[in-house]
Amino acid sequence: MIKPLLFSFLLITLLFVNCQKKINDLEFEKKVMTEIFPDLIDSICIDYRVVLNPPPIYGLLTYDEKGNRISVDSTMSIEEQKQRMAKWKHNQEVIEKDTSRLIVAFNPKIKRNSKDLKEYLKQHFKVKEVFCPKIKGDSAYTIDFKNIPLKGRFQLKNISEFPKDRREFWRKKYDFIFSGAVYFTGIQFDKERKFGVLDGGFSCGRHCGIGVRIYIKKVNDKWMIDKIDNISVS
Incomplete structure (x- = not known):
């Protein structure tokens, strides 16, 4: 009876460790995303009224x-x-x-980037190895954005509260200043998890927006944005 019990104990322990590994990897990324989130919003979101109102020709x-x-x-x-x-x-x-709040639509469910950004990470930060989380199944997680204090005038609203139809989404007249929609992908880290890269974007209309690649780094135990590259404009 000893051997079967020992085997069962080892199996349960192994499953527990694997489960902890999954939680730890996701929780680590979620923690970093939560910490850097106010800077991401402040850097990416824009007041659509300024963008859609360029200066007239003068001269x-x-x-x-x-x-x-x-x-x-x-x-x-x-x-x-x-x-x-x-x-x-x-x-x-x-x-x-104008000191009014600028409302931005946001999907709090952060999904893994469909693109592999390891080469961008290696090139930008001169790192040799990329961190590969051992996560099976769904690697998405949800950001509790309502409890994250932001820096500027932007205020996020869950995208589920907006019309699902794309045309109505942009044409509807809201009872607040709607500035656009923002999104971010999951973060890809180096092996030491001191550097990271993710994609994001901001849309201010059906044919108005930017896509960006964001490089982040850890300095004195704090995560900060190192550089933002524009990767698409519409």
């Missing part, structure tokens, strides 16, 4: 032989352009002084 345009604009002489502006510029500056001042 005399000069074109080359192919019809490409090569310069603008602002000293040659006409009265109509001056009026449009004055109106644009006024609108910008109103936006800058």
Whole structure:
């Protein structure tokens, strides 16, 4: 009877260790994501009113032989352009002084990146080995974003509270200032888990947004953003 009992004990212990490994790997990444989250939101999210309201043309345009604009002489502006510029500056001042919360849609379920970013991680941080978590099954986890204090005027709302139809999502008139939608993928770490890389993006309309690659690092036991590269623009 001793051997079967010993075998059962070892089997249970092994399963427990594997379970702990799964929890530890996911919890570690979740902890890092939670810590870096306010900086991610502050760096990626933008006020759509500024993006969709570029300054008007001010001055005399000069074109080359192919019809490409090569310069603008602002000293040659006409009265109509001056009026449009004055109106644009006024609108910008109103936006800058506005202290209203900017609502951003966010899916709190963070999924593993469909792309393997290990080469980007190695190249950027000059690391030799990448950390490979031993996780079987679903590697997604949920961020408790409502309990994470953010830095600026942005406030997140679960994307499940918005219309599922893409057209209605952007066309609906909300009773708050809707600035767009943000997302992030899971983090890929180096072997020592001192450096990481993830993808993210912000959309301010059906055909308006950016995709980014974010490099993070651990400095004095704190995670911080090292660099953000634009990888797509629409």
